[in-house]
Amino acid sequence: MFKAVMMTGVALGAMLSVSGAALAADPLKIGVATDMSGTYASLGEEVMRATRFAIDEANAAGGVDGHKVEFKSYDTEAKPDVARRQVEKLVMEGYPVITGMIASGEGLAIAPLMQRWGSLYISVVNKADELTGANCAPRVFRVNTQSAMDAATVKPWLKERKEKKWAVVAIDIAWGRGSAELFSKAVKETGGNMVAELFPPANTNDFAPYIEQIKKAGAEGVWVVLAGRDAVNFAQQSKQFGLTDAITVAGVSFTTDGTVKTLGDSAKGVFGIINYSSTLDTPENKAFVKAWTDKYKVPPTNFEGEAYLGYQVLFQAVKDAKSVKTDDIVKALPGKTYDTIMGKLVLRAEDRQLLKPNYFGIVEAVNGELRPVVKTTVAAADVAPEVVCKTK
């Protein structure tokens, strides 16, 4: 609740081995503002794990271009007002490279302030299109998949499906509203129609009224835009009501590596967008998954993968810039191709969105263990969103 959890320099020990010359360079200071106690606390935990992994790895290799990497993190509770306060604190305390926020509203709240504070923000989880679209701001970058890219991925799938009457359950925040709108559009364009659009608030305990309405509307399929605690609550309760077995269930950020582990059988057969999977077949990804598994004993989740990808992009930009000054990093970041765990990806200069492939799959058992399995891959060019952003 009212905790300002703080962690600094977990990686200090690893750095003692670094040569004196490398330590002389200015450190790269990263401020991680993420949810540690709100509805997305488990996602925040995933972001923190990826942060520690990426920073430990970089420091063990002598830092990024000789700069050691330090970080500090604060709890945002997934609330935009708290996020704004915590990010300001991080910047004032000398950690101007900001990342880690979960809810889109948090990212949208701090984005316009980056210019004034002389800091920069790299989104690794925020999905609302506005962040790099209508509300785009200088010094704001996104390496994770935005909602428009998810919508472009779901459309070919919708075309193949028999279900024509769809319902949507989406969290009542910027991401949920935006994603629901894009999904409805995709349904209409593929010849279906929407029979119910429901927007429960964050931290809903009882989803029964929403489940009842989906049933009553006669939906043949439901699109779920819920994550974290809300996703687990909804999945559990809709299974108990027999909804999961009666109609087609699909979603985004709904059945992730994390929630499937929690849910077990309640998640079986649920379709969903997959933004990153530890099973992707690139040499970089295989090396990453191996190193990760050696350290944590389990493969990285989708959010851990995307957060790690954010650090890959940032570190390469720092190398290019040959500086840890935010002005130099901001100049170095856009318009370049980055070597990442998802292959060579371009950070588009016009809106500062990283263009990446997207995946669609289903939760099924692999070697006796349930997890989301990729069934369709859509190339980066096919899901690239339209450029709406006007500022450079």
Next chain:
Amino acid sequence: MAIQLLNGIVYGGLLYLLAVGLVLIFGLREVVNFAHGALFMLGSYIGFTLAAAGHWWLGLLVSVVAMAAVGCLLDVLVFRSLRKHDHIVTVLITFGLLLILETVVTVTWGKAYLSYPVPKLLDGTVTIAGSPFPIYRLFIIVVSLLVAGGLAAWLRYTRMGLYVRAASTNAHVTSIQGIDVDRLSLVVVGLGTALAGLSGVVAGPLLTLSPTMGNYILIDSFIVVVIGGLGSFAGAFFAALLIGQIHNLGAIYLPWAATMLPFLLMIGILIWRPTGFAGSRT
């Protein structure tokens, strides 16, 4: 419609189980126990460990007994030893306890979300009004009715119940009459905390287990206690059912205002009757 009303009763029943513990403790100690949500959470985790191993009912029993013991300790160590201090001191201590318990659970069970199994006996659905309805939800209604009935009988027909009612009205005068309010309080706080454990296990299969799960439901329980009238047992029962219905029907018919409705109702009640529904006591 029948199903919707039933859903409202389920959520109301859960709120009642949690709120009545608050009412019991408030009645005797005149302290709002901020740690109640954390105790609910702790009870849920204790039950979960056994339920995950296939012993759901044993988990329920162990959780209730363990939380009763925790409640007795809480009464002796916190409420009794601090009773001469200003109430705000005790309230702040309970708030500190909330933070400690959250941390203890985070260290023991981790932060990852956990999913509670439904006991085999209560798995599945029955058809009500042409629609499948989970048997487990009916079980929640039964449990809350049993607790409400049991408590009402205990308070009305036993000597100890009489003392509790007396002490809830005025603890000072009651002790002048020769009743050991401290001993009474030990039982009542133990019972209230045991009910937090019970509701934690019963709510488990509906909710996601996380160290902060208590916070999300405690607010609703506070509203129930305020609307029902601080320290009123019957008031809490009817207020819980009302809030359950408002949650449910609000989400269907007034979705844009659903989160506000319980608060608006609370404000309205406080203006109309500052002591709550049944708050006739001074």
